[in-house]
Amino acid sequence: MLIAVTTADNAPRYIQLSTGAADTAVIEDGAHTWVIDTCEHGGDLANYLLSRGRSVDTLYITHLHSDHVGGLQQLLEQRVPIREIAIPQAAFEAKDVNWGLAMIEAARSAGIPVRSIAQGDTLAQGRTTMQVLWPPANVYPGQNANQSSLVTHWNIAGLTVLSMGDLGGDYEQYAMRPAQVLKVAHHGSRNSTLPSFIDFVAPQAAILTNSEALAQRAQAVTERLERAGCRVLTTQDTGCITFKVTPQGIMMQPYIAGGFH
Template sequence: MIRTPYGKQILIDGGGTLSFRKKGEEWKDRKDPYEVGKKLLVPLLKKRGVHHIDLLILSHEDADHSGGLQAVAKQIPISNFLFNGTYKPNKGIKELFETAEQLHIPLLAATATAPVRIDPLTTLQIIYPSEKKSSQVRIEEDQNERSIVCILDMDGTRWLFTGDMESGAERSLLNNDLTLTANNKQRPVDVLKVAHHGSKTSTTQEWLDYWKPRIAVISVGAMNSYGHPSPSVVDRLEQNKIQLFRTDLLGEIQMEVHNHQLYSRTKLE
């Protein structure tokens, strides 16, 4: 959740509850199952004073990033909804897009752009995917490599958000000069949102060499079944002397900008 110096509010992704039920095991589901958007995300946003979202960015359509957004869309007004320009056929995404249409929330397909002014001290630039806009939405089951990647420049600080991009997308982006301006190449980022919950499939040394982040944040569930974050990624970040924040160890991570400086605090509940 991003709140800009002039009060614009941007939400990137909304978590989600993964189901490992096999076909025919629906009887095991609870009548009122835990739903992260309804039970956690919406109450937390309202607690933080978020009653309107200027821009919702869904980095990609996997359930652990999109699932919580249905409750958000129903309970918090949204001005614009940016998605990756593809469609992953499943019940949750169908319901989310239908809700956006019913509420007349503009659905915008992302593509690489020049920096867009959000407020006098904030710009947002989409740097991936880099294909030209199409009038048709392509069906895409594998969503990680279609993740929206964006740079936020805010009051003298720089943030890189990566969704679940993998090493192939990292290489493609670094090799495509059309999506990276000379300004990007000259300026490192202050904060890197580490891709794919710290999976070993992302955050290569080449990626770190290019962006030279000072701080890295890994959004990852405690005791998750995937073993994220990968020890090799954590070691790589430490070897590059990048300060690391992990939600599995620290809980909620907040960062504030004052006079071009970053200040952080964490809250484990």
């Protein structure tokens, strides 16, 4: 059950930072911290992590487009502690990712281990579990990077989150899992988050990461979700969006009050 706002500060949580037309999310559970993508300019992410004294257990990079990995440069410059980076092997073999590859090499040069992950890989630490739903290990090389984007399903002390990266509608049927919260694919592109996908996942809330320039593009997906009874939250309207797990239930907290659709 999703209910209103909490002020509890040490609860397990999922945070979608407001970074315009780019993606970055933080999962916290006790002393554990995981990050999904770094957005394009990582200053806000670095400041958030450093202000809370968090070191990153694993930084998951969904794919090597600049709006998902570009902020890694600032994390390195600000010396955010990162124990390892995990990225699909298929991401290295996609087309037009040379700039993103350079970011990963910079992390390696800074002494951060980089490992490959694929469909079926799992995480279990504290009260959090995660499963990689996409891509498989045997994706053909040379595809569009979005089609090999990392999709993960999280259970954070009872809060379930499906994070879709930028995966397109042609492949989302292979990466479906019911979840309370859906991080919508590709900033709400009309070619993703199709009605059959929404029906299967059955999210209670959906997060759209977009900017004013992309808001119109996301209109079709917003309408599909709302017709299914899903509450749609956009970082453009609400700023940072936080879901926390407390004894009272799972609670949503927008940075800007009154920002819910």
